[in-house]
Amino acid sequence: MLISKGFNESLKRLRRRVLSAAAVAVMLPGVAGTALADDYDATAFLKRATAAMGGTELKSLRITAAGTGTSFGQAYTPGTRWPKVNYPEYVRAINYDTGSFRDDIKRSRGEPNGGGALPPSGEQSVTQVFSAGHAWNMAGANPAAALLAINDRTHDLTITPHGILKAAARQKARLDWTTLGGRSLGTLTFSGPGEFAVKAYFNDDYLLERVESILPNPVLGDMAVATAYAVYRDYNGVKFPTRILQSQGGYPVLDLAVKAVEVNPAVDLPVPDAVKNAVERIAAEKVADGVWFLAGGSHNSVAIEMKDHVVLVEAPLYDGRSGVVIDEVKKLVPNKPIRFVVNSHTHFDHSGGLRTLAAAGATVVTQQLNKPYFEKVLANPNKLNPDRFAKSGKKARVVGVKDKMVLTDGSRTIELHHIAGNVHTETFLMAYLPKEKLLIEADAFTPGAPNAPVATNPAPAAVNLIENVDRLKLAVDKVLPLHGRVAPAAEMYRAAGRAM
Numbered sequence: 001m002l003i004s005k006g007f008n009e010s011l012k013r014l015r016r017r018v019l020s021a022a023a024v025a026v027m028l029p030g031v032a033g034t035a036l037a038d039d040y041d042a043t044a045f046l047k048r049a050t051a052a053m054g055g056t057e058l059k060s061l062r063i064t065a066a067g068t069g070t071s072f073g074q075a076y077t078p079g080t081r082w083p084k085v086n087y088p089e090y091v092r093a094i095n096y097d098t099g100s101f102r103d104d105i106k107r108s109r110g111e112p113n114g115g116g117a118l119p120p121s122g123e124q125s126v127t128q129v130f131s132a133g134h135a136w137n138m139a140g141a142n143p144a145a146a147l148l149a150i151n152d153r154t155h156d157l158t159i160t161p162h163g164i165l166k167a168a169a170r171q172k173a174r175l176d177w178t179t180l181g182g183r184s185l186g187t188l189t190f191s192g193p194g195e196f197a198v199k200a201y202f203n204d205d206y207l208l209e210r211v212e213s214i215l216p217n218p219v220l221g222d223m224a225v226a227t228a229y230a231v232y233r234d235y236n237g238v239k240f241p242t243r244i245l246q247s248q249g250g251y252p253v254l255d256l257a258v259k260a261v262e263v264n265p266a267v268d269l270p271v272p273d274a275v276k277n278a279v280e281r282i283a284a285e286k287v288a289d290g291v292w293f294l295a296g297g298s299h300n301s302v303a304i305e306m307k308d309h310v311v312l313v314e315a316p317l318y319d320g321r322s323g324v325v326i327d328e329v330k331k332l333v334p335n336k337p338i339r340f341v342v343n344s345h346t347h348f349d350h351s352g353g354l355r356t357l358a359a360a361g362a363t364v365v366t367q368q369l370n371k372p373y374f375e376k377v378l379a380n381p382n383k384l385n386p387d388r389f390a391k392s393g394k395k396a397r398v399v400g401v402k403d404k405m406v407l408t409d410g411s412r413t414i415e416l417h418h419i420a421g422n423v424h425t426e427t428f429l430m431a432y433l434p435k436e437k438l439l440i441e442a443d444a445f446t447p448g449a450p451n452a453p454v455a456t457n458p459a460p461a462a463v464n465l466i467e468n469v470d471r472l473k474l475a476v477d478k479v480l481p482l483h484g485r486v487a488p489a490a491e492m493y494r495a496a497g498r499a500m
Helices: 005-024 040-052 149-157 161-170 319-330 356-360 369-379 388-392 460-471 491-495
Strands: 060-070 084-095 101-110 124-129 134-139 141-144 174-180 182-191 197-202 207-218 221-235 238-250 251-263 283-288 291-295 301-305 310-313 339-342 365-366 399-400 404-408 414-417 428-434 436-441 478-481
Touching: 040 161, 040 174, 040 182, 040 388, 060 238, 101 149, 124 149, 134 149, 134 238, 149 161, 149 182, 149 319, 161 197, 161 207, 161 238, 182 404, 221 251, 291 319, 301 319, 310 319, 319 356, 356 365, 365 369, 365 428, 369 399, 399 404, 414 460, 460 491, 478 491
Parallel strands: 310 339, 339 365, 365 399, 436 478
Antiparallel strands: 060 084, 060 251, 084 101, 101 124, 124 134, 134 141, 174 182, 182 197, 197 207, 207 221, 221 238, 238 251, 283 291, 291 301, 301 310, 404 414, 414 428, 428 436
């Protein structure tokens, strides 16, 4: 079973909540009380399930819901649950004919600690899109390609109640029968159409009840996902659940109450040219002798040349990003291996390339509390879509930093410091080059546009960063943030409501 203990507990609570509603629910016409027969092949089963769920003429849907979610992969402490997020409104528009969907989400923090691209307070609107095998997010009116999200969003579209029916038919699913809790459930098992595996469970009314899937993750390897659908209603002949729960990586990530479903609305999601042509690229900026700021995407890295090796600060996102970072370092510093990769924190967008660097032979240097977590997850199997690390057959080497560590070759010194007491994560590291007076940090301070107005209420993470810099008496001239552009130290202080 792929469903985690925590998810089962959530599902039990869900069943208790919906029990009274289920008891008085109107029987679904044409399918209620029909027992699953064991003499159907997958094609016949899918035909019955499609008819039962009203999917025969279904081309598109618009679902309006509300509930809670989480910032997946953004735990405050490594190995604990993901931080809670509130969803006052969650709208998904799907076009099954074009294989596309758009999520328009209003969200806010459910708790102060932990990561995620959320402001400390107030509501935020985000738009995420998938169409024709491309993924992007909207930054105002501008699309920003989300290359890492392509497989995840292919999976998200596939496991929707009616997406399962369509994908199972295309992928020639295998039909089996499972008895759980005295009930006979029909199961459809198939792979893809992306890099994932799916097992879908249907009850004796031929309604999809839950989906168990395995989805490759750059940090966790082969990751278990479990999705439950409950209390179906009829919307103009289409059956859709009014409650949706999901867990990923062993913790709940979604609990939505569906408020409305529109059948066959117009949903047109053309792929912008900027997204079609998007590739991972590196823009290298030399900021000091032997120090390069590696930008060009949403996440940055910093390469530091030592006498006989290179120290890389940050391996973000996934193989696709960290792979091109490695290639660029080889161009900048030929014939010197990357011996160490410094990890700022465990959040998945900042640690998704550690497997890539471990495959290249680099030792992972991270805050001490992260060490057992990374040792565990870097040993996870990654068989469904093996990455560079899985193919290498190597074992990761992880070194922990408690409060401070110094890396030196006798002439250049790199100080690694714990950023204590930050609300973003308990296990933050920053890197400081004392000779060059350069500070390298992630997420606590991200520069805005040049000459942009300073926020009235400084972000707590930025305030805490300055407190740590001052406590450690670090003389900083420039900040090399792992998001955004190189900025003068004075700008970091202004963002925290301070003067240097």
